[in-house]
Amino acid sequence: MPKIIVEIMPKQDLLDPQGKAVANALKRAGNDIETTRIGKRIELHYKNQPTEKDLEKAKELARDFLSNSVIEDVVAVFIEEEN
Amino acid sequence: MKIGVITYPGSLDDRDAQRAIKLAGGTPVPLWHASDDLKNIDAVVLPGGFSYGDYLRCGAIAAQAPATKEVIKKAEKGLPVLGICNGFQVLVEAHLLPGGLIRNEKQHFVCRDQRLRVENKNTRWTGMFEQNEEITIPLKNGEGGYIADEETLKYLEGEDLIAFRYLDVNPNGSMNEIAGLTNSAGNIVGLMPHPEHAVEPGFGPDTPVATRSGIDGLRFFQSVIGQVVG
Numbered sequence: 001m002p003k004i005i006v007e008i009m010p011k012q013d014l015l016d017p018q019g020k021a022v023a024n025a026l027k028r029a030g031n032d033i034e035t036t037r038i039g040k041r042i043e044l045h046y047k048n049q050p051t052e053k054d055l056e057k058a059k060e061l062a063r064d065f066l067s068n069s070v071i072e073d074v075v076a077v078f079i080e081e082e083n
Numbered sequence: 084m085k086i087g088v089i090t091y092p093g094s095l096d097d098r099d100a101q102r103a104i105k106l107a108g109g110t111p112v113p114l115w116h117a118s119d120d121l122k123n124i125d126a127v128v129l130p131g132g133f134s135y136g137d138y139l140r141c142g143a144i145a146a147q148a149p150a151t152k153e154v155i156k157k158a159e160k161g162l163p164v165l166g167i168c169n170g171f172q173v174l175v176e177a178h179l180l181p182g183g184l185i186r187n188e189k190q191h192f193v194c195r196d197q198r199l200r201v202e203n204k205n206t207r208w209t210g211m212f213e214q215n216e217e218i219t220i221p222l223k224n225g226e227g228g229y230i231a232d233e234e235t236l237k238y239l240e241g242e243d244l245i246a247f248r249y250l251d252v253n254p255n256g257s258m259n260e261i262a263g264l265t266n267s268a269g270n271i272v273g274l275m276p277h278p279e280h281a282v283e284p285g286f287g288p289d290t291p292v293a294t295r296s297g298i299d300g301l302r303f304f305q306s307v308i309g310q311v312v313g
Contacts, residue, residue: 014230017190065147068140068176070183070230 002049004058007076008067009039039075042066050079084109084308087124089154091116091145095132096167096279103279104128107304119149126163126207126307127154129170131223131277141184141226142172151177163207163307164271168224171263171273180264180273181239182231187224188256196288196297197222197276198250199262203243206269211302211309218299219288220281222254222262227275229257242267247274278303 010016019037026033044050044058055077062074086104088111090097101111112124116134121127134145145151155177158164166174174180187193198219201212212218231239236259239245247263255275263274278300281287287297 014185015188017186021190065143066139068143068183070175070232071140071185 001045002082003046003080004044004050004055005076005078005080006042006044006058006062006066006074007039008042008062008072009037009075010072012073014071039072043080055079084126085112085122085124086110086304086307087112087114087121087127089114089116089127089129089148089150091132091134091148093133093136094130094169096277097130097132099277099279100128100130100167103282103300103304106282107301107308109304109308114150116145116148116150119153121150121153121157124162126165127157128279129154129164129166129173130279131168131170134169134173137226140176142169142174142176145169145173146176155179158271161268161270165208165303165307166271166273167277167279168227168275171275172226174271174273179271180266181235182229182264184226184275185228185230186226187228187254192223192225193227193254194223195221195254197254197262199247199276200250201246202248203246203265203269205243206246206265206272207307208272208303209246209265210306212306217250219290219297220276220278220300221288222276224255224275227255227257229255229259229261229275231258239264246272247276272303 016037023036059077062077067074086109088097088100104111172184201216204212204214246265248260249262253260265272281297281300284296290297
């Protein structure tokens, strides 16, 4: 199914408790990893191949509803090509 | 006086809010999230709970509900709105109050009787308190850490828009010990602690006088009723 992908991350300067807990577990298991941060990937599914206009609309939705600019950054919104 | 209480899928404290309204002398009106008919209410409470399972972000989906959209329109015209806990998160997501609420600093769900200071008695929901009065009502949340950028905090402090501040302990790492906010018109109030759980002797927080006798939450509801009637 044709998709637009929206990727959202918690703001850099904000504590990410999920990422912190996972990093602690990874370190405990002996991995050479300092920190982790956990964000969201949201797939928007379309009936037809999304157009540039759909992409613009998706960017708007990502900014106004799918993310909250007080606590999160939208890092990417893009059309995923089908294989 | 008719005070609506919106029930969202996942609301928990809607019935308690209705009961608090009744005990304060008002008429509770149950409202359903999917309807934009607010039934001619004089004020509205957005209750605590986990609307839509806290999916996406706490309060984010509820902020898009038809009932909420109608509340936003009417709040801008002066309808008194009280958002409690998840209701506060909805108000923030609906941009009726600024800033955001994130997971508690220590990552634990916190449940305690919380002392607060009433920082602004000039709102529709705090008129029956004394300025700087110290009150105790229950607090129970996992994502109650208030955050905002420096500019917003300066604005909130400068315009006296901080309605309540935490005393003794800051249970969730909120900036400037912010427990609740109001808007400049004073008709919208949002807070993380739960006034509706401290409205009837025998079921409230402990006080020096007797166990479970605390009813500091009742005056939130009496304030809005008193002001509209009077």
